[in-house]
Amino acid sequence: GVSAAFALTHGWANCQGYSDAFYLLAGMAGFEVGFQNGYNAGVLHAWNTVELGGQWYVVDVSTADIAGDLVAPETGVYTLFNAGRDRCAGALSWDPVWETADIADGSGGSYFFHAGIPGFGATFDDLDAMAQYCYNKRVYDGERDIWVLLLGYGEELPIDGINAAMTRVTNRHNGETRWRFWGWPTGGAQCILLRWDVF
Structure with missing residues (x-):
């Protein structure tokens, strides 16, 4: 599935469908949100960008799909929710000419959502x-x-x-x-x- 409609009605999608669903829902919630294309471990991939507190961050909804076949549970969950460039290293990459937003250098404790940090749970x-x-x-x-x-x-x-x-x-x-x-x-x-x- 490559669309928000497919992702929301079927409960799964490819990265394009997930990013489209996030774009729709985050936009409806009043967030400034965009799309970004690039690579995940060398494979073409799509994700989102979101503005929080005057800075832009990466949101890769596909990394939360632990119930589906796209992401294995051991890779972690929410590792790229409101992430800065520091958290993208080794996971997401993109050609500078493809960049749609100036992503913050650091993830920052106020917005970064990864379950592996103390204080989550x-x-x-x-x-x-x-x-x-x-x-x-x-x-x-x-x-x-x-x-x-x-x-x-x-x-x-x-x-x-x-x-x-x-x-x-x-x-x-x-x-x-x-x-x-x-x-x-x-x-x-x-x-x-x-x-x-x-x-």
Whole structure:
């Protein structure tokens, strides 16, 4: 799908469809937004630019498609939402003559949306505390998707340990529970998205 209509009615699209959908929705919300073409790891790609606080940033909506086939969960989510040139290095590139906006050099803490930074969700170095947090967010806040940053485990995701901790917490729950999670290394820690499928 290459259009906003396709992306919004089918729930998926190629990069052109995603950028068209973002252009439509962000424009309707009152943001100054544009398109940018270039390369993602050497492959032709399309994304958006958005003005925030008087500066322009990159928004690549395709990097949030962890449920589809376009982006694998381990690559990260929101890594290029409101990103400056510093975050584009090694991911997005473009010929200067294609540039549609003067992208800010730095991403800036006020707008950068990447889940891997502290303060997005919560940070833990204990699996049981992390599991309890994920359970409480579902019970008390109704959240289905919970983001956490796990410290102290290096680059290796402790899959069995996370599942065991989640099982200990949910054993006290009345009713069936089922979850899945994705994790990827970020700066010596693990950024984790836990999604409740059944609760």
